[in-house]
Amino acid sequence: MREVSSKIVVCSKNVGQVYPSVSFIIPTYNVGDILTGCLDSIRKQDYPQEKIEIIVVDGGSKDETIQIAKSYYATVISEKTGRPEAATAIGYKNAKGELIVNLPTDNIIPDRNWLKQMAEPFARYSETVAAQTLRYTYDRTLGLLDRYFALFGVNDPLAYYLGKRDRISWIESDFVPFGKAKDIGNFFMVEVDPSEIPTLGANGYIVKREIIQKFIDNVFDFFHIDSNVDMIRKGYNKYAIVKNGIIHRSGEKLSKYYYKRIRYSVVYFKDKMRRRYHLYDSSRDKIKLLGFILFSLTFLRTTYDAIRGYKKVRDMAWFLNPIMCFGIVLCYAIINILFLLKFI
Numbered sequence: 001m002r003e004v005s006s007k008i009v010v011c012s013k014n015v016g017q018v019y020p021s022v023s024f025i026i027p028t029y030n031v032g033d034i035l036t037g038c039l040d041s042i043r044k045q046d047y048p049q050e051k052i053e054i055i056v057v058d059g060g061s062k063d064e065t066i067q068i069a070k071s072y073y074a075t076v077i078s079e080k081t082g083r084p085e086a087a088t089a090i091g092y093k094n095a096k097g098e099l100i101v102n103l104p105t106d107n108i109i110p111d112r113n114w115l116k117q118m119a120e121p122f123a124r125y126s127e128t129v130a131a132q133t134l135r136y137t138y139d140r141t142l143g144l145l146d147r148y149f150a151l152f153g154v155n156d157p158l159a160y161y162l163g164k165r166d167r168i169s170w171i172e173s174d175f176v177p178f179g180k181a182k183d184i185g186n187f188f189m190v191e192v193d194p195s196e197i198p199t200l201g202a203n204g205y206i207v208k209r210e211i212i213q214k215f216i217d218n219v220f221d222f223f224h225i226d227s228n229v230d231m232i233r234k235g236y237n238k239y240a241i242v243k244n245g246i247i248h249r250s251g252e253k254l255s256k257y258y259y260k261r262i263r264y265s266v267v268y269f270k271d272k273m274r275r276r277y278h279l280y281d282s283s284r285d286k287i288k289l290l291g292f293i294l295f296s297l298t299f300l301r302t303t304y305d306a307i308r309g310y311k312k313v314r315d316m317a318w319f320l321n322p323i324m325c326f327g328i329v330l331c332y333a334i335i336n337i338l339f340l341l342k343f344i
Contacts, residue, residue, distance in 0.1 A: 019048050020051070022119070022206075023054075023055055024042055024053070024055065024101045025057065025088055025100060025103065026039075026054065026057070026069075026074075026105055027088050028065050029061055030062060030063045031061070031063075031065055032068055034106060034251070035065055036068055038104075039068065041108045042054060042103070042109060046112040046115075047116060052115075053097050054072060054074035055077060055091045056074045056075070056076045057079055058087075059087060060078070083220070085222055085224060086220055088102060092209075093216055095209055099122065100208075103203075103204060104202065106248060106251070107247065107248055108247040108249065109204070110139075110245055110246065117242055118133075118204070120186060129211055129237070129238050130231075130240070131239065131240035132166060132241060132242070133167065133242055134245070135150075135153060135167050135170070136153055137245030138151060139247055143251060144317050145254060145257060148321070148324065149248060150170070150247075151171075151317055152169045152321065153167040154199075156261070156328065157324050158292060161325075162289065164198050166198040170312055171305070171312050178192065187241060189240055192237040197228065202224050204246035205224070212231070215230045223271075223276075223277070225277040226275055229276045254320075254323070266335065266344055269344045270344065297326065303319075305318075306318040306319045306322065309321075
């Protein structure tokens, strides 16, 4: 791959530095209990703060969310869509930075050099469209469920077993689980195959503003994964996978997690005709789906994967895997039955 000069330049500390401007987009609704951690991690970046724009797109918070946002010099935009994805699109449309970061409030940037690392691929290769972390950061201080998500690299085990994940687990060594990848050192440059698109687009995902804004018209048609489908299908398929991580913390209990999966699935079925990305493709994924159901109901493969992971990282969170997979099968079975009966 050819290295080229670009107006986006990030240099070492020993020479002159020219940094791209960056807009962080943060949808909010009554998240005062976790917003400080997210914003604080942005303001602690070893990066010129005058080059950082924080846009908080708020859906009508009644708690201290807006006051906290303003205390970190964030621009607050009020919206009434009631949809986090539409709120994200509103933030994207209003961003002024050369690069845009999708950073939901349940994310914390793990170290002060993170933004420099994420900007590097854009400096070295002008064809870079977007970048994402290779892993989720594993932090032993997180709750059991959050450690499980970080260790497996997914928020939904179905994505892991269908081969649609965009980050790798802590079982694996450095590699990219999708696309044609070239190891550059601090990151991989990946040519994403339009027929093999993973769940890209959230939790520290960074994209060129001038490109993503071309693909936002009606904010109600915006979905973070689908926007990547739109770009990739139009030939904007050069992605950087940076060898770092992002802390993703839900702070949820297992029961709440399953409830949210059901709620998200209901929204998905309602929006299905407008979606361009589907985690399950009936023309290609039938065998993998049947395998996942079999693995989950028998507990054999899911327990085996937990044991493999435990040998790599000694954490009992791995052993949530059989429970998580079994529960997900039940959740999605319920949703599909309700859809077939036209209750959704």
